[in-house]
Amino acid sequence: MTKQLLMGNQAFAHAALEAGVRVVAGYPGTPSSELVETVAHLHEKGAAQGVHVEWSTNEKAALELAAGAAYCGARALFTCKQVGLNVASDALMSLNYVGVKGGAVLFVADDPGPISSQTEQDTRRFASFAKVPVLDPATPEQGFAMMQVAFDLSERYRTPVIVRPTTRICHASTFFDVADQTQARALPEEGFEPDPRWIIFPRRAYLGHGEINDRLKDMAHDFAHDEQFVQFNTMFEGGTSGRSDRAGTPRLGIVAGGVSAAYVQDALSELERRAQKANVSLPVYRFWQVGTPYPFPEDLATSFAAGLERVIVFEELDSVLEDEMLMHAGRTHASYEVLGKYTHDTRDRGENDLDDTLLRLANYLGVDALVGCMSMSEEQESLMAKVPIRPPVLCAGCPHRGSFYAIKRALGKTEAVLCGDIGCYTLGNAAPLEAIDTCLCMGAGITMAQGFSVVEPHKKQVAFVGDSTFFASGLTGVANAVYNGHDITICVLDNSTTAMTGSQPHPGTGVTLMGEHRPPISIEAVLRALGVKCIEHADPLNLEESLAAAQNALNYAGPAALIFKSPCIQIVKPGVPVEIDTEACTGCKKCITEIGCPGIGFDPQARGAKSKERGQAFIDPTLCNGCNLCWQVCPFDAIAPSAPLDTQQTEQSTPVSVHESAVKEARND
Amino acid sequence: MINILLAGVGGQGTVLAAKVLAQAAQDKGWSVRTAETIGMAQRGGNVVSHVRMGNEGESVLSPLIAHKSADLIIAFEPGEAARVLPYLAPGGLLVSATSALQPVTAALSKKPYSAVDMLEGIKRALAQTSAELVCVDDAALCAEAKTRKVLNTILLSAALSCANVNLSLNDLRAAIQACVKPRFVDMNLAAIDIVEAASAKE
Numbered sequence: 122m123t124k125q126l127l128m129g130n131q132a133f134a135h136a137a138l139e140a141g142v143r144v145v146a147g148y149p150g151t152p153s154s155e156l157v158e159t160v161a162h163l164h165e166k167g168a169a170q171g172v173h174v175e176w177s178t179n180e181k182a183a184l185e186l187a188a189g190a191a192y193c194g195a196r197a198l199f200t201c202k203q204v205g206l207n208v209a210s211d212a213l214m215s216l217n218y219v220g221v222k223g224g225a226v227l228f229v230a231d232d233p234g235p236i237s238s239q240t241e242q243d244t245r246r247f248a249s250f251a252k253v254p255v256l257d258p259a260t261p262e263q264g265f266a267m268m269q270v271a272f273d274l275s276e277r278y279r280t281p282v283i284v285r286p287t288t289r290i291c292h293a294s295t296f297f298d299v300a301d302q303t304q305a306r307a308l309p310e311e312g313f314e315p316d317p318r319w320i321i322f323p324r325r326a327y328l329g330h331g332e333i334n335d336r337l338k339d340m341a342h343d344f345a346h347d348e349q350f351v352q353f354n355t356m357f358e359g360g361t362s363g364r365s366d367r368a369g370t371p372r373l374g375i376v377a378g379g380v381s382a383a384y385v386q387d388a389l390s391e392l393e394r395r396a397q398k399a400n401v402s403l404p405v406y407r408f409w410q411v412g413t414p415y416p417f418p419e420d421l422a423t424s425f426a427a428g429l430e431r432v433i434v435f436e437e438l439d440s441v442l443e444d445e446m447l448m449h450a451g452r453t454h455a456s457y458e459v460l461g462k463y464t465h466d467t468r469d470r471g472e473n474d475l476d477d478t479l480l481r482l483a484n485y486l487g488v489d490a491l492v493g494c495m496s497m498s499e500e501q502e503s504l505m506a507k508v509p510i511r512p513p514v515l516c517a518g519c520p521h522r523g524s525f526y527a528i529k530r531a532l533g534k535t536e537a538v539l540c541g542d543i544g545c546y547t548l549g550n551a552a553p554l555e556a557i558d559t560c561l562c563m564g565a566g567i568t569m570a571q572g573f574s575v576v577e578p579h580k581k582q583v584a585f586v587g588d589s590t591f592f593a594s595g596l597t598g599v600a601n602a603v604y605n606g607h608d609i610t611i612c613v614l615d616n617s618t619t620a621m622t623g624s625q626p627h628p629g630t631g632v633t634l635m636g637e638h639r640p641p642i643s644i645e646a647v648l649r650a651l652g653v654k655c656i657e658h659a660d661p662l663n664l665e666e667s668l669a670a671a672q673n674a675l676n677y678a679g680p681a682a683l684i685f686k687s688p689c690i691q692i693v694k695p696g697v698p699v700e701i702d703t704e705a706c707t708g709c710k711k712c713i714t715e716i717g718c719p720g721i722g723f724d725p726q727a728r729g730a731k732s733k734e735r736g737q738a739f740i741d742p743t744l745c746n747g748c749n750l751c752w753q754v755c756p757f758d759a760i761a762p763s764a765p766l767d768t769q770q771t772e773q774s775t776p777v778s779v780h781e782s783a784v785k786e787a788r789n790d
Numbered sequence: 791m792i793n794i795l796l797a798g799v800g801g802q803g804t805v806l807a808a809k810v811l812a813q814a815a816q817d818k819g820w821s822v823r824t825a826e827t828i829g830m831a832q833r834g835g836n837v838v839s840h841v842r843m844g845n846e847g848e849s850v851l852s853p854l855i856a857h858k859s860a861d862l863i864i865a866f867e868p869g870e871a872a873r874v875l876p877y878l879a880p881g882g883l884l885v886s887a888t889s890a891l892q893p894v895t896a897a898l899s900k901k902p903y904s905a906v907d908m909l910e911g912i913k914r915a916l917a918q919t920s921a922e923l924v925c926v927d928d929a930a931l932c933a934e935a936k937t938r939k940v941l942n943t944i945l946l947s948a949a950l951s952c953a954n955v956n957l958s959l960n961d962l963r964a965a966i967q968a969c970v971k972p973r974f975v976d977m978n979l980a981a982i983d984i985v986e987a988a989s990a991k992e
Binding site for chain 2 (some may be wrong): 124126128151152236237259260289292293294295296380383384386387474475476479495497498500501503504505507508509510511512513514515516545548551552553621713714717718719721722723724725741743744
C-alpha cells in the first residue's frame with residue numbers, strides 16, 4: 122500500500138482495479154476521462170495485471186463491449202460523462218432486462234453548473250428511468266468505497282450498477298492508500314454459457330421486467346439494512362441534542378445527496394461553532410445523507426422522518442430526493458413539509474456551494490444572525506465591474522483557427538449556415554471568428570447541415586467535425602448525406618487527437634491504451650468508401666492553400682469534404698514565437714480582429730513610425746508558438762515569421778507520442 | 791482550517807501548485823482536499839484551485855472554499871486576483887503576480903486592459919480592511935530563473951515567505967521533491983532559492 126495524492130477519478134480507477142476489474146472501456150468526456158487514463162497508466166507501468174483498457178469509438182461501443190465481457194463472468198467497467206450515457210442508453214435499457222454475470226459497473230460523471238457540458242441532466246434520474254441502481258458519493262473517499270461495493274452489488278443481483286459522482290468529486294484530490302499491484306479477478310471456469318436469457322425477446326423482456334421489479338425491492342431493503350450500503354446513508358442528530366441539555370426530538374430534518382451532503386455537513390459544523398461562540402443554541406435537527414438514491418431506501422426514510430415537521434433537501438441537478446421525500450410523505454400519510462427546489466428554498470439549477478448552503482441552513486434553523494454580511498464593499502463592487510471577462514478560447518497556434526478563418530474568407534458575403542459540433546472547435550463561436558452558428562450534440566453538425574440544406578437550399582451549408590467526433594458519431598451523418606444527396610460541405614478538423622478532453626488517442630491515430638500501434642483508420646478512405654466524391658485537403662495554417670481548398674469544396678454541388686489536417690498544439694513541440702516589427706506595425710489591429718489569437722495583444726501606449734498615436738499589436742512570446750497565421754493575415758508585413766512556412770510544417774508534422782500525454786502529469790500544470 | 795485559493799489563467803500551472811501545497815499539508819500530518827478547474831475552461835479561461843487543510847486535526851469535507859474565507863490567495867495574474875477578491879478572508883493575504891495576460895476580449899474591445907488598474911483597484915478595496923496585498927514581480931523573478939515554467943513555484947515561494955499558514959520554504963522544497971517529476975525538481979528548487987534570495991535583500 123502507498124499513500125498517494127489522487128484526484129477522485131484516479132482513485133476510482135484504483136478502486137475498480139482493487140475490486141478485480143478485467144475490462145475497462147469508455148469514451149472521453151469531462152469530468153470522467155481521468156479514470157480510464159489512470160487504468161491505462163497503471164497497466165503500462167505493470168501495476169495493473171490482467172486488465173484490458175480501451176478508449177472505444179463511442180459510448181455505445183464501450184458499453185456493449187463491457188456487456189459482452191460481463192456475460193463471460195468478467196468484472197467490467199464502463200465510463201462516460203452524463204451525456205455519454207444518452208449515446209449508450211439503447212444498450213443500457215436492454216442490458217438491465219437481460220442481466221449480467223460478472224459485475225458490470227457504469228461510471229457516469231455528472232456536471233452540475235454545467236462546467237464543461239451541454240446539459241444539466243441527472244444520471245440518478247436516468248438510473249430510475251432504466252430501473253438500474255445508482256450510488257452517489259459525497260466525497261472522493263466515499264466514491265472509492267462505492268466503486269468497490271458496486272461490483273459486489275452487480276453480481277449479487279445480476280444487475281448493471283451506476284456509480285454517479287459529480288465534477289467536484291471527480292476533480293477533488295485527497296490522499297488515498299492504494300495497492301501497489303492489482304490482479305484482475307479470475308474468470309469462472311465455465312466462461313460464457315449460452316442460454317436463451319441472453320437473447321432479448323418480447324417474452325424474455327416481460328419476464329425480465331418482473332425480475333427487475335423484484336430485485337429493486339430487495340436492493341432498497343439492502344440499502345437500508347446491509348452495513349455495506351448503510352455506511353453511505355449516514356444519519357445523525359445535532360443542535361442542542363448533541364449536548365447534555367437535550368431539548369427533545371428533532372422537528373427539523375435535512376436531507377442531502379452527492380457533494381451537497383459535504384457542503385451541508387461543513388455548514389452545520391460551522392454553524393455549531395458560531396453558535397457556541399455566540400452562546401446561542403441551534404434547534405435540534407436530524408441530518409440524512411442519501412448515498413443510494415435509487416432504489417430509494419424507504420425504511421431509512423421512515424426512521425429519518427419520525428417526528429419531523431419540516432424537511433429541507435439539498436441536491437444538485439434534479440429534485441430526485443425531494444420527489445422521494447414527497448412520495449414517502451404521501452405513502453405514509455405523514456404531515457411533514459418538504460422544502461427544496463419546488464418551493465424555491467434551494468437552487469433549482471447549477472452548483473450548490475458552501476456559501477449558499479450556509480445561508481439557507483441558517484435561515485432554515487432560524488439562526489440568520491450567525492451568518493454575517495456577505496455583501497461586497499463599494500470599492501470591491503466597482504473593481505469587479507472592471508475585471509475583464511476571460512472566456513475559454515482556442516489556444517494560440519490552434520490549427521482550428523486557420524480552418525475557421527479560411528472558410529469564413531472563402532465564403533465572403535455568401536449566405537451560409539455553419540454547423541458546429543462538440544469539441545475544442547465549439548470555441549470557434551467566439552468573436553472575432555464567429556464561425557459557428559449551431560452546436561447540439563456529438564455528430565449533429567453533419568446531419569443538421571442537411572436539414573438546413575433541405576429548407577434553405579439558397580445558402581451554403583458547412584459542417585465542422587473533429588477527428589474523434591467523426592469516428593464517434595459522424596459516419597452515419599456522412600452516409601445520410603451521400604444517400605439522400607444533400608449539398609453540404611463537411612470540414613473535418615483533424616488535429617490527430619481528442620483535444621478538448623486532454624489529448625486521448627482515437628481510431629484515426631492508430632494508438633491504443635494497451636500500448637499497441639496499428640495503422641490509423643484514414644478519414645479520407647472512410648469518406649471515399651461512404652461515397653463522398655469531392656474530398657479536398659489543406660493545412661489550416663497555410664492560408665493560401667486552405668482558401669483554395671475551401672473554394673473547391675464549397676463550389677461542389679453535392680456532399681463535399683475538406684480535411685484540414687494539422688496536429689493539436691498540445692501534442693507538438695512549440696515553435697519559435699513570431700515578432701512584431703515595431704517600425705512596420707500600423708496599429709490597424711487586423712491580426713486581432715481577423716483571427717483573435719490569445720498570443721496577440723494590443724498596447725495603446727506603443728508608438729512607432731507607422732502607427733503614430735494608434736498603438737500597436739504585441740506578441741506574448743510565452744503563448745505564441747509560431748503558427749504564422751498572423752504573419753499571413755498582416756497586410757503590412759509587420760510580423761516576422763518564426764521560420765519559413767515550408768520548413769516549419771515538416772518539422773511540426775509528427776506529433777509527439779499521443780499516448781504519453783494520456784496522463785497529463787507530463788505537463789508542468 | 792487553512793484555506794488557500796490559487797487563481798490564474800488555464801495553462802499557468804495552478805493545478806501543480808495546488809498539488810504541491812497538498813503534499814506539504816500531508817507531510818505535516820494534516821488532512822487536505824483540493825479542487826480544480828479542468829476541461830473546457832482550461833483553454834485560456836480563468837481557473838481556480840481550492841486547497842483546504844485541516845491543520846488542527848479537523849476533517850475537511852467540502853472541496854470548495856467559501857467566500858470571505860481564504861486565508862491566502864495566490865493570484866497568477868492581476869485581473870484574476872481581482873476576480874477572486876470576494877474569497878479573501880478578513881485579515882487574509884493576497885499575493886499577486888504583476889504581469890498581465892491580456893484576454894482576447896480585451897484586445898478586441900476599445901477599452902484597454904491594464905494590470906496596474908487592477909492592482910490599484912485591489913489596494914483601494916482592501917484599504918479599509920485588515921487584509922493585505924503583496925505584489926510579486928514575477929517577470930523579473932522568472933527572468934532570473936530563465937523560464938516562466940516556474941511561475942507557480944515562484945509565486946508559491948513568495949506567498950509562503952510572507953503568509954501566516956504554518957508552511958515554510960523548506961516544507962515547500964520537500965513537497966516539490968515528493969511530487970514534481972524528477973527532471974523538473976532542480977529547476978523548481980532553484981526558483982525557490984531565487985525568491986528566498988530576493989526577499990532577503992528587501
